[in-house]
Amino acid sequence: MSELKTETMTLNMGPQHPSTHGVFRLQLKVDGETIKEAIPVMGYLHRGSEKLAERFLYSQFIPYTDRLDYLNAMTNNYVYCAAIEDLLEWEVPERAEYLRVITMELNRIASHLVWWGTYLLDIGAMSPFLYAFRDRETILDRLNEISGARMTFNYHRIGGVKWDSPDGWIEKVQETVKELYENIQEFNVLVTGNEVFRARTIGVGRLSKEQVINWGLSGPIARGSGIAIDVRKTEPYSIYDRFDFEIPTEQEGDVFARYKVRIAEMFQSLRIIEQACEQIPEGDIITKKGKRLMMIKPPAGEVYRRAEASKGEIGVYAISNGKNKPYRIKLRRPSFVNVSILQHLLVGESIQNLVAIFGSLDVVLGEVDA
Amino acid sequence: MDYLIMVIYAVTVMGVLLGGVTFAILAERKVIGAIQLRPGPNRHGPWGLFQTIADVMKLLMKEDVIPAKADKPIFVLAPVLAFAPAFSVMAVLVYSSSIGGADINIGVIYFLGVSSITMLGVLMGGWSSNNKYALLGSIRGVAQMVSYELPLILSIIGIIILVGSLNITDIVNYQAEMGMWFIVPQFLAFVVYMISSIAELNRSPFDLPEAESELVAGFFTEYSGFRFAFFMLAEYTYAIAIAALATTLFLGGWLGPAFLPGIVWFLLKVCAVMFIWFWLTATLPRARVDQLMNFGWKVLIPLALLNIVVTAVIKVWMG
Amino acid sequence: MSQELLDLIVEKIHTLQGEEVIEEAKLNFEKPMIILGSDHWNLATAKLLHDEESLQFDFLSCVTGVDYEEHMEVIYNLYSTKLDHYLYLKVKTPREEPVIMSADQVWKAADYMERETYDLLGIDFPGHWRLKRILLEDDWEGHPLRKDYITDKKALGLD
The missing domain is CATH 1.10.287 (Helix Hairpins)
Incomplete structure (x- = not known):
């Protein structure tokens, strides 16, 4: 019997497509439903953040970091502020550090919840999305109460944070944490054991340890392949060394492993928030110098600062030439690096696996395109 | 007259x-x-x-939009062809002992034969749209509907063996005489029927032909306005028809305690079957094409065949 | 510890390429930093950093391109997941014809980050497997992150 003759066709998946989570395009060469070649095309959301940074005062760039990974804006705020603080060699007040940690971890959970909901939407289950958004909403309420915004917080400042927590906020957060423990456990029970879900995810999109390290992948993707890199542990920033938490890892490296890592991470974040809420001291929330925004003038120098965002390792390379505007701000966006594996990972997969794999990378296009 | x-x-x-x-x-x-x-x-x-x-x-x-590069006659015909068979099968359904359509002696065969034409609408709609997503959706759709038609039909054969007739009224009357609905003696067949009917109807978790997270809207990506409405109408008509057949075959049709008229029992049972589908839609993720095919050919068909063998043996045993 | 690591790296590179290749070696915020000229940045050096038993910089964290009006620089931030240490690696190149060997051959993480640097700063990376614009359109003129880039607001529809 002779081989069946087939024809490949080019399928442009995106920039408008329900599963590309924004404006991302994949040029696919498909043979039936099998992908022969995948070329990611990006930049539709490019706003030139790095160029803009050179035009603004140091403090004026903070709101722009919100718009990188808009689901996890607190960590973006933090890493930028921390880089400038390094250059200035400032100490940040205790209370501010605690508020930073609490807001960052709350935001991490919110981000993972969005991922959880949208990922299951990609897989084809609609209900989890609404369950996840119910809980995300309570988190956003807490963050709204402290920062005045739901997503683009602009809350961290160079040398501290903008607002002190309102009366009773810490107690509210503690209640929210209790609720979240139960609800996230409920999600786990509802979805993780589902036969169809497991059939869709186990063994799909495998990444080896070597691949992960060589491609510079970080965050839950790396930890899903058994590599315990988490900047919070390997190079503790802020006050993370004071808390007792673990880095969840899974060995399989498939889509399901990444899923399990993210679920486990939410529980670890809850643990950190619990501890932080108990330990938080009274005191200043910003250094005296930090309040004079116009006067922030780091000495000439350069520093690379990293932090663990929900997507992976976020970094800021800040270069100052002693003036009141940055000479160069380079943003290492985890999604941008993580998405680079896609062109290799997708070859030979079907379109359905494409959706499962792409979703598992948890890419936010605001961050990819900067 | x-x-x-x-x-x-x-x-x-x-x-x-x-x-x-x-x-x-x-x-x-x-x-x-x-x-x-x-x-x-x-x-x-x-x-x-x-x-x-x-x-x-x-x-x-809404404005009636036909894509410029579409194959116009087929594009126009597809929604009609999807709806017509789904509605035609209603002709043989019997709603109560006194209300019903044609009382023909090949009712079940007619139902299954005509209903398999619905896949033509899917194929034509997907092909004529000249859209890659639609094409992929319709390929998936046809593969899936052909594959799941088999277990669907095979699951019914057990009942036909027991009753010895293809007439829908006979099947219901047999259940009345037997004193129980076929869901009890033919439970395996009922399970196979329910699963393959979901795939046949392209409903979640087997809604691959219109998987919105992968293929935008599958085979009717390019349809809008009243043609889109027609596809939706066809889909739900077919769902009601399949649920009505399930009611007749497995749930005793219009049989039920006498305080309600037969037709009310019939409709209630149809609603119950449909509720199960809605429930599954809300709770399950979507299966993958290869898994779906494996499941159909390697699990459902052998199960349906097993059911036929067991039923036939019992029938001979009992005389 | 950082000082020892710095000395070790300098020594290893010197044994590989001879003395005085490293323009400067210092500690930057307590982490080792070495500065190389682009003609001394080659595959052997990259492989040395990646493979050498006592270095094992297997994780490329960040690639930053900078335009210092008189010259250009690319900074590689390296990390070792096995030995848990960091390195700032600076490669200098003349501004007229900025060319730096691509690290893509050793660390695949450089793939997109070097493309971005090429896109926004116009630094050429020979050895890169697919060097083309990534964030901007393919027919974009100029490289926006260069200090002499003039933002044409009219053409962008901003004015």
Whole structure:
């Protein structure tokens, strides 16, 4: 019997497509439903953040970091502020550090919840999305109460944070944490054991340890392949060394492993928030110098600062030439690096696996395109 | 006179069916809404009762868009061809001991034969749209519907062996004589039937032909306005027809305690079957093509065949 | 510890390429930093950093391109997941014809980050497997992150 003759066709998946989570395009060469070649095309959301940074005062760039990974804006705020603080060699007040940690971890959970909901939407289950958004909403309420915004917080400042927590906020957060423990456990029970879900995810999109390290992948993707890199542990920033938490890892490296890592991470974040809420001291929330925004003038120098965002390792390379505007701000966006594996990972997969794999990378296009 | 009654019957069924589809869609949205912690449609009329009517009005008033590169005659014909067989099968359904369509002796065969034409609508719609997503969707759709047609039919054969007739009224009467519905002796067949009917109807978790997260909207990506409405109508009509067949074959049709008329029992059972589908839609993720095919060919068909063998052996044993 | 690591790296590179290849070696915020000229940045050096038993910089964290009006620089931030240490590696190149060997051959993480640097700063990376614009359109003129880039607001529709 002779081989069946087939024809490949080019399928442009995106920039408008329900599963590309924004404006991302994949040029696919498909043979039936099998992908022969995948070329990611990006930049539709490019706003030139790095160029803009050179035009603004140091403090004026903070709101722009919100718009990188808009689901996890607190960590973006933090890493930028921390880089400038390094250059200035400032100490940040205790209370501010605690508020930073609490807001960052709350935001991490919110981000993972969005991922959880949208990922299951990609897989084809609609209900989890609404369950996840119910809980995300309570988190956003807490963050709204402290920062005045739901997503683009602009809350961290160079040398501290903008607002002190309102009366009773810490107690509210503690209640929210209790609720979240139960609800996230409920999600786990509802979805993780589902036969169809497991059939869709186990063994799909495998990444080896070597691949992960060589491609510079970080965050839950790396930890899903058994590599315990988490900047919070390997190079503790802020006050993370004071808390007792673990880095969840899974060995399989498939889509399901990444899923399990993210679920486990939410529980670890809850643990950190619990501890932080108990330990938080009274005191200043910003250094005296930090309040004079116009006067922030780091000495000439350069520093690379990293932090663990929900997507992976976020970094800021800040270069100052002693003036009141940055000479160069380079943003290492985890999604941008993580998405680079896609062109290799997708070859030979079907379109359905494409959706499962792409979703598992948890890419936010605001961050990819900067 | 006979022809007049026929026409009146057909028009009545059509009218009732349109109403049924309207409220089936509403019911689906309400059920899924309740499962998803939200109220569902509640703006139009009391309890959102007129929501679907408003939706249909919107669809009908939309501009009729046919893509420039589409194969026009086929594109136009596809929704009609999807709907016609789904409605035609209603001709043999029997709703109660006194209300029913044609009482022909090959009722079940007619139903299965005509209903398999619906896949032509899917194929034509996907092919003629000249859209890659639509094409992929229709390929998936046809592969899936052909594969799952087999276990669907095979699961029914057990009942036909027991009854010894293809007439729908006979099947219900046999259940009345036996004193129990076929769901009890033919439980395996019922499970196979329910699973393959979901795939046959392209409903979640087997909604691969219209998987919105992968193929945008699958085979009807390019359809809008009243043609889109037609596809939706076909889908729900077919769902009601399949649920009605399940009711007749497995759930004793119009049989039930006498305090309610037979037709009410019939409709209640149809609603119960449809509720199960809505429930599954809200709770399960989508299966993958290869897994779906494996499941159909390697699990459902052998199970259906096993059921036939066991049923035949028992039938011979019992005389 | 950082000082020892710095000395070790300098020594290893010197044994590989001879003395005085490293323009400067210092500690930057307590982490080792070495500065190389682009003609001394080659595959052997990259492989040395990646493979050498006592270095094992297997994780490329960040690639930053900078335009210092008189010259250009690319900074590689390296990390070792096995030995848990960091390195700032600076490669200098003349501004007229900025060319730096691509690290893509050793660390695949450089793939997109070097493309971005090429896109926004116009630094050429020979050895890169698919060097083309990534964020901007393919027919974009100029490289926006260069200090002499003039933002044409009219053409962008901003004015």
